[in-house]
Amino acid sequence: xxxxxxxxxxxxxxxxxxxxxxxxxxxxxxxxxxxxxxxxxxxxxxxxxxxxxxxxxxxxxxxxxxxxxxxxxxxxxxxxxxxxxxxxxxxxxxxxxxxxxxxxxxxxxxxxxxxxxxxxxxxxxxxxxxxxxxxxxxxxxxxxxxxxxxxxxxxxxxxxxxxxxxxxxxxxxxxxxxxxxxxxxxxxxxxxxxxxxxxxxxxxxxxxxxxxxxxxxxxxxxxx
Amino acid sequence: xxxxxxxxxxxxxxxxxxxxxxxxxxxxxxxxxxxxxxxxxxxxxxxxxxxxxxxxxxxxxxxxxxxxxxxxxxxxxxxxxxxxxxxxxxxxxxxxxxxxxxxxxxxxxxxxxxxxxxxxxxxxxxxxxxxxxxxxxxxxxxxxxxxxxxxxxxxxxxxxxxxxxxxxxxxxxxxxxxxxxxxxxxxxxxxxxxxxxxxxxxxxxxxxxxxxxxxxxxxxxxxxxxxxxxxxxxxxxxxxxxxxxxxx
Numbered sequence: 001x002x003x004x005x006x007x008x009x010x011x012x013x014x015x016x017x018x019x020x021x022x023x024x025x026x027x028x029x030x031x032x033x034x035x036x037x038x039x040x041x042x043x044x045x046x047x048x049x050x051x052x053x054x055x056x057x058x059x060x061x062x063x064x065x066x067x068x069x070x071x072x073x074x075x076x077x078x079x080x081x082x083x084x085x086x087x088x089x090x091x092x093x094x095x096x097x098x099x100x101x102x103x104x105x106x107x108x109x110x111x112x113x114x115x116x117x118x119x120x121x122x123x124x125x126x127x128x129x130x131x132x133x134x135x136x137x138x139x140x141x142x143x144x145x146x147x148x149x150x151x152x153x154x155x156x157x158x159x160x161x162x163x164x165x166x167x168x169x170x171x172x173x174x175x176x177x178x179x180x181x182x183x184x185x186x187x188x189x190x191x192x193x194x195x196x197x198x199x200x201x202x203x204x205x206x207x208x209x210x211x212x213x214x215x216x217x218x219x220x221x222x223x224x
Numbered sequence: 225x226x227x228x229x230x231x232x233x234x235x236x237x238x239x240x241x242x243x244x245x246x247x248x249x250x251x252x253x254x255x256x257x258x259x260x261x262x263x264x265x266x267x268x269x270x271x272x273x274x275x276x277x278x279x280x281x282x283x284x285x286x287x288x289x290x291x292x293x294x295x296x297x298x299x300x301x302x303x304x305x306x307x308x309x310x311x312x313x314x315x316x317x318x319x320x321x322x323x324x325x326x327x328x329x330x331x332x333x334x335x336x337x338x339x340x341x342x343x344x345x346x347x348x349x350x351x352x353x354x355x356x357x358x359x360x361x362x363x364x365x366x367x368x369x370x371x372x373x374x375x376x377x378x379x380x381x382x383x384x385x386x387x388x389x390x391x392x393x394x395x396x397x398x399x400x401x402x403x404x405x406x407x408x409x410x411x412x413x414x415x416x417x418x419x420x421x422x423x424x425x426x427x428x429x430x431x432x433x434x435x436x437x438x439x440x441x442x443x444x445x446x447x448x449x450x451x452x453x454x455x456x457x458x459x460x461x462x463x464x465x466x467x468x469x470x471x472x
Contacts, residue, residue, distance in 0.1 A: 026440040096455065172280065177316040181386060182304035182337070185252050191321060196319020 011035045015069075018043040022204060027139070029183075031056035040066025044192065047203050048107070049210060050077035050110065052217045059088040064098040075104040076200040078193075078214065079144070080113030080221030083105055088117045089133075093126040093159075102133040105200050107193055109140030109221050121150040126156045138145040138170060139198055140221065189222045228289070229254045229425050230394060235286035237274045243284065246450040249344075252394070255422040259436055259461070260429045262447035263469045268429045269313060271447070272398040275427075276310035277303050290394070292374070304330075305337045307393030311383040311400045318370035323382070324352065326370050327389055355388040359391075359415055377408035384415040395419065395426040401435035413438030418471040433461045446472045 013019065014037040023046070025031055031054075038044050050056055062071055077085050091100045101119070108114045120131045135148040150163040170192055178188035194201070194215055204210050228251045235248040244267045252258055262268050273281050275288070277300035288295040290306060298306065318326065326353060331351075343351070352366060359381050371379050380400055387395055388400040400412055416426060416439050428435060436444075444460040445452045446469065453472045463471060 081372075173317065174316050176276075176278050176300060176316075177312065178326075178330075179300035180304055180310050180312075181326075181390065182301050182334045183329050184301050184333055185299070187329065187333060191318070195318050195320040201320065 007035050018044040022047045023055045024049040026150045027053035031058040032180040033059045035061040038064045038069040040070045044071045048075040048145045052080045055084045057086045061090045063092045064209050069098045071100040073102045073198045074200045077106045081110040083112045086115045093122045096127045099130040104135045106137045106145035111143045115147045117149045122154045126157040127158040129159040131161045135165040137167040141184040229288040236284045240263045249313045252425050256442045259441040259444045266447045267450040272396050309392035309395045311397045313399040315371050315379040317372045324366045359385045376403040433465050
């Protein structure tokens, strides 16, 4: 799907104004580390989509080197068989007045292994930093494993930082609500998983195109 | 002469290993509106959950027949297709799913179960618009995520909207009146009254008489500690209003 998989390497990219990129990894694609220097006043928006059938091990490095810069880093992964997905993010706030917001959502089924390791470093003097990180996961099978590891190293005192990590299963109440409206159980599961991924899906430039590809992938996992 | 739409016989039901309903008998004929009233913890929500087939609830004894079929053998979605609708006391939020796409999935699932083609886009939107106007829901709600950021009244209105869309044979309103102001209450009542027909029935489950000021029930039951302790007419509502549930 042209326009969705962006294969321009951004490693070592220095962002001076704004950068918006979506990386979609499909089976056969190889993952590349991403490394970004966010300069003063820049706006960076990166979304990572890892589709079923992809095993990947990658690191996203972002260094804030100029004041007043912002970063949104979103990721989603859907694993349905025996994938191994490992994502590390390292966000370094070296200077004051920068904002970073990370959200990663994942679905792990089959015997897949998913790990997310998110490090936020706020350097001494990087006051007024705002750094947020969320990692939310749904486990679809007993044999799948998710490990999520936030790491905050904060050396400044006037900052706002938070992180949250969840790993749960499908909500029975939500499924029952949908089924009581006549939506069959398997379709209700698909809908709930799409709903779960929606905070990241919403940040895609053309959510519908990727959403329908994801929906088909999720449907085949649920019906397996 | 008309045979029962719903026939509950000797129903015992439990949740998390604890029995809540201790032998319920209840018969509803086509066209009737029944009110089930009772204090907190009487088993009102358990009754509605069992009727709609909530998986966490187990029926340990008894039977339920709906239009002559064994309701307990049916999944929640099959019950919906057969014409049962439950208006939730606490409607669930579904982020990222619009009311339009939620209802389209619901309607077309039912059609698929009946061997029908999906509704055409234009026909579906016409139906949506008609039913939204019917419950006085603003058109922009069609694009809103299901129940996300809705006020209590908006959530209940959305339940009545879904009820109107799905056009059920038996509507079960579980505490639909709780937390509603008078205006929202009237809209719910109008919805229920407008869907009244000789072939359709409703169960209004409530703690208060509020909704019953606007919807006239044919039969009133008092549910207490998992049993129906009194069945009668409108006069029971008045007794509850003046004396509470202690007199039963």
